[in-house]
Amino acid sequence: MRRRLILLIQFIFAFIGNVFSQSIITGSIEDSLHNPIAGVNVVYRKITGNVIMGYVISDRNGMFELKLNDSMDSILLSIRHISYQEKKVVLKNTSGKYHFILGSKVTVLKDVVVAKKPIYQINDTINYDVNTFTYKEDRVIGDVIRKLPGIEMEGNKILYNGKPLLKYYINGLNLLDGRYAIANNNLPIDAVKNVQIIENDQPIKILDSLTFSNSASLNIQLKKYLTTGTAKLGIGAGPLLWDANLTPMTFNKSFQIINSFQANNIGDDISKQLNSYTADDVGFFFDAPLPVNNYKFTGVRDLAQPPFDKKRWLENNIKMGSSNLLKKFDNGLELKGNISVYNDYQQIAGNTYTKISTPGGNIIVSENLHNNYNTSDLQGDFTLLKNDKKIYLKNKLSIGKKWDDKNGLILRNQSNSLSQWEKLHFFFINNVFTSTMFLGKHLVGFNANIHYSESPQRLTVSPGVFQNILNDSLPYNKATQQVLYKDLFIDNNLSFIQRVGHISLIAKLGILFQQQLLESNLGVESLPINPAKQDGFGNDIQFTAIKAYLNPTLRYNNMSWKLQLEMPARLQQFSLKYKIPTGASTTLNNVVFNPNMSVVYDISSLWELFFNMRYDNQFGDLSQLYNDYMLTSYNRLQKSKTGYIGQSNQWSNSLSLKYKNLVNSLLADVMFHYDRTRNNYLANNFIDAVGATSMEMLLLGNARKTTSVTATVSKLYSPIKSTFKLIGNINNTTSPQLFNSDMSMLKISSYTASMVIYNNLFELFDFNYRMNLSFITSRLSEKKLDDIRLQTHLLEMNVFPVKHQMLTIHSDFYINKLRTKKNQAFLDVKYTYTLPKKKIDFALSCNNLLNTKNYIILYNSSYSIIESQYGLRPRQFVATVRFSFK
Amino acid sequence: MKKMMIFFFLICTNVFGQVSPFKCSIEVIYKMTYQPDSTNDLSRSSEYMGLFVGDSCSLFQSINSYYTDSAMYAENTKGNAIGPSVSFYNDNPTKFRYHVLKTQEGIHTYDRFSSVVALLYKYSEERYIFQWNVLNDTTTIATLHCQKAETVFGNRKWYAWFAPDIPVSDGPYKFSGLPGLIVKISDSQNYWNFDLISISNVDRVIRPYYYKSPLRLKNKEEFFHLKEKYQKNPLEMDEASGRISIMSGREAYSKRAQEKAKADNNWIEIYHYRNR
Known part of the structure; x- marks a missing residue:
């Protein structure tokens, strides 16, 4: 008892002692040179605690006085200043005087970013915070990119401010060139830290300070180096359906690889992931497109593709593989290989109802089509790149082969049945070598580009068509069009660049050689044999173009102006040799100038003005030069005037104004475009009573004009977690048309407006809604043609009734002005269960729940208004497992 | 010469009372959310504010006014005394024209009432005017361990969260004097809030710009x-x-x-x- 009392008294005294007799620590703090340090934090804590019990900050003389207020035996005193080494000492809780000397130290703080601004800009790089734009249903980076303000997606193609991307980088490396859809559709969001838009990107480092670029690139910044990817397996019924995808990818500092194996028959056209959506760089003029000639001369009659999700109608069976590898060596050399292959079997069925308006009256044709396509494609690209401040060296070798086997059955005007077979092979090999380096003090570039392609093709139509022309108006059995097309193209040039103050002077001097060979034969097989028409119709043409060119260019840029003047001059010779029937040849020599000017003016940090004016002389290629008939499709027969090389010149202007306010997350732009093309030839169309067109090129000067205005606005409203995008477009085209030798003017005006809303405000659901209105009106001379009006409403809604479960409703509503039906609705639903932690999605989807059989669309093609009806995929169920792996 | 430069940077105010350029090593961005009209909730607005921390001083100002200051400096060095275009100011609007300069001598505030009449006033306060009461509450804000503190200032009660791991006794506006950077602070009625957006290591010279010397107030x-x-x-x-x-x-x-x-x-x- 007594002992307890003593303890109590001791306790009380100890307590009072602590309250009334607090210890005071005084001291001084100096650096190693004995200079007093002001502003040092002197903090004390419990020895085993994190909580600061008291503190003081040293004065200008480095002195401090710290009152200890607690009942602890000892304390942990820490002396801290950002520029000095921290000192920690354990002291008894008693008054005392101390002297501390701190050694200097540079403290680099850990960068902290909390509530990231959703969009912020550093120099030319706009950073989009991925989290802000990620909704619960989003899995791959493409799901996020399509929502970003300023960015739009047209299918797989990414547009920034309405313009295609220059490059798509992952961690700053360009693994995929333009085939970025493979990454965009398969890279899991979890791996991504930031999406960046690099405005005025100059991918060629040696040119960085010498010349500017006006294009934007996209970069995906990953959180860390990792192996990741997407895997998916789906099985469905009605009939047997499958959908499989395995896309592993590895990203390291100097090594990136993406492989993808995909197969499905659910209507997902994965071959589009292999398309290139950026331009290749060719030295200083990386925007110069490769002259890819249209190699296809003939083919089966196709249905125009409906403007909505292909999954609704495409009956496919596709298998695709793609392998992409990039290795960057320590010396900066990059080695890249991309190989892809696919095989697709498609079935397309539908009806078209075409109203051809001619000055003589309307011709109406109805067609019922059943087509089968079997396409195989193999392509490989091999790139060697060295891109640093001293040298730019790139060699890209591309080889590809495509096999097309198509057949089609047509029932015309409910009575005439017709079969078509198309066989087309296309092979190409292409090598582009580009280098830029310093020769002495001067920067010199050398580019060599060689391209060869050949394409044998055949179209067979049975029974024979165009009897009046091809078989003396007698019915016949079969028309076979054979074509062999070869194209060789060699372009070598040297370029020089010199920078003087704000001005860069660039000159490119080069020579280009191109030879195209076209052999064709249109054979008529008739029983009984018609003696008058046995040899058929044939072409054997060699077209050679030699062009020597000089492109002097002046670029000026300062803080707010970027100006480019280009004055390319070409000395060129075209020679055309007809081996049959006459052996005639034509040569055309001339000198042309194609001036072009563009100006970018940064009015302020928010506004930018862009103006471009361009004048371009173009000369006809082989597709306009064959002198004997070619059957390009079962209802089109075409030829041009012998020995005549068409010429045209195009004058185009565009003006755009861009607004970008990242504090408000508001991006907008408006673009005006005016384009006038003068041609010295015009197609004379003869349309017969069944709508079959035979065409001849005639020497006749004419002009075609287009004006258009496009405006886009996009904004993120953070408080309501919504992104809005508005796009409006007005387009007017005037072009002359020649029907049965009668000239008439075709005027087409189209107005479109679209709106997209992404909303993620509520816990229970999110949605995106797109609306599209379009109105097309046309006049042929003074005669008004049918208007086309289309309203599209698309709603995709994700409901999260319970955690880890999601119901996706995808509905489309089309309001069309049609002959038969007005409104059309579609509905898909999908239920997803996500296995927590593992992030595995189990989904059950029902496509076309309403089991809509057909989709009808109205569109115009110059002087015809075409109503197409597509057979849709029936109601189908697919169960899918999908996960991303790390 | 190098020593002179250092000397030049270290001294944050010159003889005219204007703020001299100084070298900034840490940039802290806060989002300031405020309600200018106490009778109207809808008047709530926000602006990004920057704290530029140097060796011996720091400057706090709105990010947009920092942009216009930088642009003004750039134009002046090019020989354009008038400064950036009016549109530049319109593009970077700010409702807050004040600069708070904290030096070892004290807290100096430069402010003006309107943009039309750019008469600039300066007044100074003691370096350690804040009587902080450090509380035991701790939390984690943006991966930073934080402790709570309270004070009364400007006839309002304020609650602050500071990060002891960042030994910078500074914060938004005039708030300072805690043993760690203030990461979040708001008044008891929640009319004025400052929330950390980012902390970054930088290496740049801060050049606040004024047309004229300020008018010193008592x-x-x-x-x-x-x-x-x-x-x-x-x-x-x-x-x-x-x-x-x-x-x-x-x-x-x-x-x-x-x-x-x-x-x-x-x-x-x-x-x-x-x-x-």
Whole structure:
């Protein structure tokens, strides 16, 4: 008892002692040179605690006085200043005087970013915070990119401010060139830290300070180096359906690889992931497109593709593989290989109802089509790149082969049945070598580009068509069009660049050689044999173009102006040799100038003005030069005037104004475009009573004009977690048309407006809604043609009734002005269960729940208004497992 | 020469009382959310503010005014004394023209009442005016371990969260003197909030820009007194400054200014004379 009392008294005294007799620590703090340090934090804590019990900050003389207020035996005193080494000492809780000397130290703080601004800009790089734009249903980076303000997606193609991307980088490396859809559709969001838009990107480092670029690139910044990817397996019924995808990818500092194996028959056209959506760089003029000639001369009659999700109608069976590898060596050399292959079997069925308006009256044709396509494609690209401040060296070798086997059955005007077979092979090999380096003090570039392609093709139509022309108006059995097309193209040039103050002077001097060979034969097989028409119709043409060119260019840029003047001059010779029937040849020599000017003016940090004016002389290629008939499709027969090389010149202007306010997350732009093309030839169309067109090129000067205005606005409203995008477009085209030798003017005006809303405000659901209105009106001379009006409403809604479960409703509503039906609705639903932690999605989807059989669309093609009806995929169920792996 | 440069950077105010350039190594961005009209919830607004920390001083100002200062410097070095275009100012609008410079000597505030009449005032306060009461509450904000502290300042009660791991005794506005960077601070009525957006290591020279030397005031009270007076008689005071004279539309000008004043009744520090 007594002992307890003593303890109590001791306790009380100890307590009072602590309250009334607090210890005071005084001291001084100096650096190693004995200079007093002001502003040092002197903090004390419990020895085993994190909580600061008291503190003081040293004065200008480095002195401090710290009152200890607690009942602890000892304390942990820490002396801290950002520029000095921290000192920690354990002291008894008693008054005392101390002297501390701190050694200097540079403290680099850990960068902290909390509530990231959703969009912020550093120099030319706009950073989009991925989290802000990620909704619960989003899995791959493409799901996020399509929502970003300023960015739009047209299918797989990414547009920034309405313009295609220059490059798509992952961690700053360009693994995929333009085939970025493979990454965009398969890279899991979890791996991504930031999406960046690099405005005025100059991918060629040696040119960085010498010349500017006006294009934007996209970069995906990953959180860390990792192996990741997407895997998916789906099985469905009605009939047997499958959908499989395995896309592993590895990203390291100097090594990136993406492989993808995909197969499905659910209507997902994965071959589009292999398309290139950026331009290749060719030295200083990386925007110069490769002259890819249209190699296809003939083919089966196709249905125009409906403007909505292909999954609704495409009956496919596709298998695709793609392998992409990039290795960057320590010396900066990059080695890249991309190989892809696919095989697709498609079935397309539908009806078209075409109203051809001619000055003589309307011709109406109805067609019922059943087509089968079997396409195989193999392509490989091999790139060697060295891109640093001293040298730019790139060699890209591309080889590809495509096999097309198509057949089609047509029932015309409910009575005439017709079969078509198309066989087309296309092979190409292409090598582009580009280098830029310093020769002495001067920067010199050398580019060599060689391209060869050949394409044998055949179209067979049975029974024979165009009897009046091809078989003396007698019915016949079969028309076979054979074509062999070869194209060789060699372009070598040297370029020089010199920078003087704000001005860069660039000159490119080069020579280009191109030879195209076209052999064709249109054979008529008739029983009984018609003696008058046995040899058929044939072409054997060699077209050679030699062009020597000089492109002097002046670029000026300062803080707010970027100006480019280009004055390319070409000395060129075209020679055309007809081996049959006459052996005639034509040569055309001339000198042309194609001036072009563009100006970018940064009015302020928010506004930018862009103006471009361009004048371009173009000369006809082989597709306009064959002198004997070619059957390009079962209802089109075409030829041009012998020995005549068409010429045209195009004058185009565009003006755009861009607004970008990242504090408000508001991006907008408006673009005006005016384009006038003068041609010295015009197609004379003869349309017969069944709508079959035979065409001849005639020497006749004419002009075609287009004006258009496009405006886009996009904004993120953070408080309501919504992104809005508005796009409006007005387009007017005037072009002359020649029907049965009668000239008439075709005027087409189209107005479109679209709106997209992404909303993620509520816990229970999110949605995106797109609306599209379009109105097309046309006049042929003074005669008004049918208007086309289309309203599209698309709603995709994700409901999260319970955690880890999601119901996706995808509905489309089309309001069309049609002959038969007005409104059309579609509905898909999908239920997803996500296995927590593992992030595995189990989904059950029902496509076309309403089991809509057909989709009808109205569109115009110059002087015809075409109503197409597509057979849709029936109601189908697919169960899918999908996960991303790390 | 190098030593002279260092000397030049270290001293943050020059003889004219203007802020000299200084080398900034840490940039802290806060989002300031505030309600200028206490009677109107809808008046809530926000702006990004920057704290630029150097070796011996720091500067706090709105990010947009930092941009315009930088642009002004750039234009001046190019020989354009007028500065960036009006549109640049319009593009980087700010409602807060003050600069708070914290040096070892004290906390110096540079402020002006309107943009039309750029008469600049300066007043100084003690370096350690804040009486902080450090509380035991801790939390984690943006991966930073934080502790709570409270103080009374400008006739408001404030709650702050500071990060002891960042030994920078600084924070938004005048707030400072805690043993760690202030990561979040708001007043008890939640009218004024500062929330950390980012901390970054930088290496740049901060050059606040003023046309003219500031007019030194005796103390803070004098400044708020003048500010209130200005709100009541903006026209007269603008004219008295000799920089502007309004020939027509005086009524409208006055009325507009008064309406603006009425909606700006909830200053960060309450020193309204009517409240006394």
